Amino acid sequence: MAYSHALPCTTKQLYSGVDLRAAGCMTCQLKILIVDDNPLRATIIEDGLREAGHDNVARLPDTENLLTRISAIDPDVIVIDLGSPSRDILEQMFHISRTVKRPVAMFVDQSDSASIRAAMDAGVSAYVVDGLKKERIKHILDMCISRFNVFSRLLEELSEAKTALAERKVLDRAKGILMKANGIAEEEAYALMRKTAMNEKRRITDVARALITASDMLEGGRR
Amino acid sequence: MKTLRIGYIPLVDAAVPIAAAEFGFAEEEGLNLELVREVSWANIRDKLILDMFDAAHMLAPLAIATSLGIGHVKVPLAVPFVLNFNGNCITLAAPIFEKVCTAIGRIPADARESALGLARVIGEERGRRDQPLQFGVVFPYSTHSFLIRHWLRLGGVDVDRDVQLIVVPPSYMAASLSSGLIQGCCVGNPWNSLAVDAGVGAIAALGAEIASRGPDKVLALPQRALEKDAETTFRLVRALRRAALWCEVPSNRRDLALCLARPNLLNVGVGLIEETLSGGIRVTGDTFRNCGDFLLLGRESTNRPDPRHARWIFAELAHAGHVALSPGGAANAGAVYRHDVYDAATREPVAPMSGDAVGLSFGPSFDGDDLPAYLDALDR
Numbered sequence: 001m002a003y004s005h006a007l008p009c010t011t012k013q014l015y016s017g018v019d020l021r022a023a024g025c026m027t028c029q030l031k032i033l034i035v036d037d038n039p040l041r042a043t044i045i046e047d048g049l050r051e052a053g054h055d056n057v058a059r060l061p062d063t064e065n066l067l068t069r070i071s072a073i074d075p076d077v078i079v080i081d082l083g084s085p086s087r088d089i090l091e092q093m094f095h096i097s098r099t100v101k102r103p104v105a106m107f108v109d110q111s112d113s114a115s116i117r118a119a120m121d122a123g124v125s126a127y128v129v130d131g132l133k134k135e136r137i138k139h140i141l142d143m144c145i146s147r148f149n150v151f152s153r154l155l156e157e158l159s160e161a162k163t164a165l166a167e168r169k170v171l172d173r174a175k176g177i178l179m180k181a182n183g184i185a186e187e188e189a190y191a192l193m194r195k196t197a198m199n200e201k202r203r204i205t206d207v208a209r210a211l212i213t214a215s216d217m218l219e220g221g222r223r
Numbered sequence: 224m225k226t227l228r229i230g231y232i233p234l235v236d237a238a239v240p241i242a243a244a245e246f247g248f249a250e251e252e253g254l255n256l257e258l259v260r261e262v263s264w265a266n267i268r269d270k271l272i273l274d275m276f277d278a279a280h281m282l283a284p285l286a287i288a289t290s291l292g293i294g295h296v297k298v299p300l301a302v303p304f305v306l307n308f309n310g311n312c313i314t315l316a317a318p319i320f321e322k323v324c325t326a327i328g329r330i331p332a333d334a335r336e337s338a339l340g341l342a343r344v345i346g347e348e349r350g351r352r353d354q355p356l357q358f359g360v361v362f363p364y365s366t367h368s369f370l371i372r373h374w375l376r377l378g379g380v381d382v383d384r385d386v387q388l389i390v391v392p393p394s395y396m397a398a399s400l401s402s403g404l405i406q407g408c409c410v411g412n413p414w415n416s417l418a419v420d421a422g423v424g425a426i427a428a429l430g431a432e433i434a435s436r437g438p439d440k441v442l443a444l445p446q447r448a449l450e451k452d453a454e455t456t457f458r459l460v461r462a463l464r465r466a467a468l469w470c471e472v473p474s475n476r477r478d479l480a481l482c483l484a485r486p487n488l489l490n491v492g493v494g495l496i497e498e499t500l501s502g503g504i505r506v507t508g509d510t511f512r513n514c515g516d517f518l519l520l521g522r523e524s525t526n527r528p529d530p531r532h533a534r535w536i537f538a539e540l541a542h543a544g545h546v547a548l549s550p551g552g553a554a555n556a557g558a559v560y561r562h563d564v565y566d567a568a569t570r571e572p573v574a575p576m577s578g579d580a581v582g583l584s585f586g587p588s589f590d591g592d593d594l595p596a597y598l599d600a601l602d603r
Contacts, residue, residue: 065404067389085392087263092363092390094294117273125269 030132031056032140033075035066037084041151045079048147049140067092077137078127079144082120090127115141122148167205174208177215225455226255230267231280233260233489234393234411235499236307236440238479239520240280243466245482251465252458260488263392264362271445272298278444278459280306284364286443287536290559293364293546299446302528303564304460306440306467310499310518311367311430312415313337313374315407316400319344319356320425320507330510334374334428335585341407341427342378345385355384359391359399359408367409369539370433376601377585400424411439412499412518413491420495425507431516435582438532449564460568467521476500524574528560531580531591538594542601553594 032054036042042059049057058073060066066089070078080087115138119125122145128137171193178189193211197204229244231237243249244256261267264282268289271279283302287293290300315323315337323340324330326347331337345356360367372382380386391399393414399405401423408418409430418424430437442463449456469475480496483489489496498504502517519525537556541548566573579588587600 064402082266083262085262085394087265088362088392089390091265091294094363113273116269117275120269120273120275125265 029056030054030076030136030140031058031074032077032079033057033070033073034059035070035078035080035084035086035090037061038081038151041081041148044151044154045144045147048143052139052143054140066090076129076132077140079140080125080127081148082123082125087125093127119145122146123152124148170205170208170212174211177211181215224250224253224255225458226257227277227455227459228257228259228275229278229280230259230261230270230276232262232264232267232393234280234310234440235413235483235489235496235518236310236411236520237280237489238470238483238500239306239463239467239526240442241483241488242470242479243462246466246469246478248466248469249459249462252462254455254458254462256462258488262394268296271300271443272296274445274448277448278442280440281443282362282365283438283441283532284366284369284536284540285362286441287533287556287559288364288540288545290446291537291546291552291555293540300443300559301446301449301456301561301564302441302443302533302559303449303456303561303568304442304463305438305526305528305532305560306442306463306520308436308439308519308525309429309431309434309516310439311370311409311411311437312426312504313371313407313409313428313430313433314396314400314415314418314424315341315427316403316405316424317422319406320427323427330425330507331427334432335377337427338374338378338380338585340378341375342380345378345380349385355387356406357387357389357404359396359405359410360388361393361410362390364540364545366430366437366439366536367411368543369536370430370437371407371409372539372543373433373583373586374428397421397423412504413489413495416495416498416505417491419505419507426504426512427506429504429512429514429517431514431518433584435516435584436519437581438536441528449561453564453567456564457568460565464521464526464569464571467526470500470520471522473501527565527571527573528562529576529580530557530560530562531576531589533557533560534591534594535581535589538589538597541594542598548594548598557591 032049034042034045034057039061046057046059058075060069066086078090080090119141124144126141174193175186175189178184178192179186193204193207197207229240231240240256241258244258249256259276264285267279267281268285270276286300286302289296289298322344323337326343327336327340331340358371360371368388371388375382375386391405391408393410396408396410396414397418400408400418415426419426470479476497480493480500483496484491484493499518502514503511504517505511533556534553537553540546546552580591581589587597589597
């Protein structure tokens with residue numbers, strides 16, 4: 001592998017949208033392995049790395065025979081999800097030289113704990129080939145941190161959307177019950193629930209849920 | 224009320240910090256323990272040294288290795304409290320356990336019989352195997368790897384030739400026994416009992432049969448944190464000590480098991496946890512084995528850090544080839560175990576520490592002083 005030093009790919013360049021390929025990063029062809037059980041997140045990270053000019057990216061979706069497979073891929077950098085118990089398998093790389101040829105050192109350098117902390121907060125950890133210059137992998141780690149955070153935000157948004165959808169369904173059902181019981185129109189049913197919620201200082205979905213529960217109990221009692 | 228974040232791995236031996244948080248012992252000391260469940264020992268170590276945790280449930284050998292810079296990180300840690308002795312088992316995959324039973328003509332009654340049986344099976348199959356037997360341990364630096372080495376040694380198995388120890392996370396252990404990736408493992412409960420329940424393995428040896436006082440998990444914190452605020456550590460030690468004594472009262476076991484079983488904590492059946500706490504372990508089928516010392520959480524002087532244990536761990540790490548034996552290393556290892564902090568916090572009367580510290584059933588005694596002699600005895 002050629003270790004000729006190319007233009008440093010700094011975090012600043014990465015975020016300012018400079019085309020790193022054009023900036024000469026083709027020469028820093030580190031082989032990067034992503035170990036992640038979540039295919040969506042792995043794709044998001046891989047895309048990010050490729051956009052930054054890293055074409056040599058491999059992925060391992062699961063952990064069967066992890067060390068043997070890592071050994072076959074022979075990566076320079078391993079990026080792993082902190083939620084994976086397999087991190088402890090990787091710790092073994094420091095001892096079993098016959099399984100993984102080159103010694104690998106984790107990017108927990110006590111001189112750069114802020115960067116590592118950011119990685120841990122984002123939920124990602126990285127292992128690198130011993131001897132690689134820290135500057136060469138900092139932007140890779142930064143990229144992974146930002147992509148992990150993107151993924152977390154996506155998950156949050158998804159969960160919010162799901163909650164919103166569920167609440168909408170609850171409101172619709174409660175409205176239907178009121179419309180049927182009181183013989184009123186949809187807007188009136190909604191206004192009634194909102195007024196009750198305001199008077200009782202409760203959330204409108206809580207009022208709707210209580211109404212559904214009560215209605216179910218009455219229905220059940222009749223049966 | 225001061226909040227402390229404590230990382231833990233969901234194992235029965237995390238009982239004491241969990242009990243301290245859940246049954247009011249921490250509160251009595253003005254502490255709010257925020258327990259954070261983790262999935263790997265590497266996460267525990269890294270979050271502890273990056274101050275993302277105030278303290279952690281940790282493998283004792285990992286605390287020693289991290290303090291001494293064995294591996295790739297060197298951050299001095301302090302152990303002011305020992306969380307347990309024992310609690311591990313050696314489990315064999317069902318196919319090889321059957322061979323062991325055939326070799327000795329019955330289900331092995333104890334660790335000695337299973338070790339001799341396995342040695343016979345290995346001897347018979349020597350030359351026919353294309354790779355050595357693989358045994359799963361939870362971390363490169365762990366009591367589990369020491370126990371497996373002692374157990375194999377008893378049967379005369381050459382640990383380095385006939386067996387390969389590989390790291391398998393506890394949650395993958397049963398699946399790995401079942402898939403044939405590993406033929407055996409040493410892990411803390413409930414994971415052995417879960418493998419037995421799933422029918423993929425049988426318990427061949429209890430950790431307590433190999434070492435009667437086997438150091439296992441400790442409470443660790445960065446030494447600099449202890450120096451900065453010793454008073455908080457004293458309060459934590461007192462809370463843990465009271466919780467540990469409560470855990471040891473048999474009539475509290477049911478409440479403790481119900482608590483540990485919760486989905487947000489260990490998330491396993493109450494029955495398996497009660498078995499582990501009481502030491503009545505189902506080893507295979509309808510065969511149970513009773514061992515009063517299966518897991519010690521606070522009896523005797525379990526919780527008081529004994530530097531001889533730290534030196535034993537150092538000697539074992541040296542024997543496994545992780546570090547070179549040296550008087551300086553032994554002294555540094557011993558200094559990680561802070562009985563002075565424990566004593567200052569609890570003000571309990573101190574029993575003298577003498578004699579054999581570990582109680583190896585099939586190995587030399589360990590008095591904590593002459594490490595080269597201990598290693599020589601192991602190799603004889």
